[in-house]
Amino acid sequence: MQARVALVTGGTGGIGTSIVKRLAGMGHKVATNFRDEARGRAWHQGMKDAGFDIAMAAGDVSSPEQAAALVQEVERQLGPVEILVNNAGITRDSTFHKMSAQQWNEVICTNLNSCFNVTRPVIEGMRQRKWGRIVQISSINGQKGQYGQANYAAAKAGMHGFTISLAQENARFGITVNTVSPGYIGTDMVMAVPEEVREKIIAQIPTGRLGTPEEIAYAVGFFIPDEAGWITGANLSANGGQYMGW
Numbered sequence: 001m002q003a004r005v006a007l008v009t010g011g012t013g014g015i016g017t018s019i020v021k022r023l024a025g026m027g028h029k030v031a032t033n034f035r036d037e038a039r040g041r042a043w044h045q046g047m048k049d050a051g052f053d054i055a056m057a058a059g060d061v062s063s064p065e066q067a068a069a070l071v072q073e074v075e076r077q078l079g080p081v082e083i084l085v086n087n088a089g090i091t092r093d094s095t096f097h098k099m100s101a102q103q104w105n106e107v108i109c110t111n112l113n114s115c116f117n118v119t120r121p122v123i124e125g126m127r128q129r130k131w132g133r134i135v136q137i138s139s140i141n142g143q144k145g146q147y148g149q150a151n152y153a154a155a156k157a158g159m160h161g162f163t164i165s166l167a168q169e170n171a172r173f174g175i176t177v178n179t180v181s182p183g184y185i186g187t188d189m190v191m192a193v194p195e196e197v198r199e200k201i202i203a204q205i206p207t208g209r210l211g212t213p214e215e216i217a218y219a220v221g222f223f224i225p226d227e228a229g230w231i232t233g234a235n236l237s238a239n240g241g242q243y244m245g246w
């Protein structure tokens, strides 16, 4: 497979790290962003020690200006972005009747507005070069809803609306746009859910366990090769059977 330039947002996180490793393992040149310099540096060193040479750029994807600057920096280091994985995401869980405007806005800006902020600076180049891969990391909770996550579920469902519109607009330019909807994965984000709530969630998963970040990275990797060029606008559930929508 031809080596491509890939940008994975939020690549220093639980699922993000596995996606970065998977794409690098497929032979692509991979970059990610960091918000916290010290954390970014430590992550970068850890990846280096593990044999991965990953490009890094500072920037918070919830800010349009910072997102544009980080894309520019990645392109300066590696060349035009050909694969984009919109993975960065946060939770601010609260039942809606207790939710603050800040909890709403932080989740919408980081999880959904970031898709605009990062995709907008790369889409024209992909259209000109007539090849591109864009993958949104949504969530099972954007498909089925979740008690305590009106903000997160709205953002994650919105990401798939973004996917299916962008897929239509860009199909004839050799660009595919797809969504992966992970279920509950054993990352810090899920481990922050109160233990008794988490146990109840695991009891609802037919496989009887949380997923692994590697299982999500595998699903992302599926959309990248040239052979996947006819698959666009899809939403691939990877959730251990917890939600079997179609």
Ligand code: CAA
Pocket (backbone or CB within 6 Å): 091, 093, 094, 095, 098, 138, 139, 140, 141, 146, 147, 148, 149, 152, 182, 183, 184, 185, 189, 190, 193, 194, 197
């Ligand atoms: N269904 C029905 N009732 C529920 C419920 C559910 N799923 N979850 C909580 N409740 C009930 C409680 O039993 C409790 O009832 P009582 O008052 O009768 O005892 C009541 O709701 C509590 O409501 P409060 O408004 O007081 O809520 P709280 O302040 O205690 O916090 C919560 C509730 C924030 C939702 C907390 O339960 C929580 O964090 N839940 C986990 C939410 C979750 O799954 N987040 C996913 C994070 S991981 C992720 O997002 C990754 C991904 O993509 C999958």
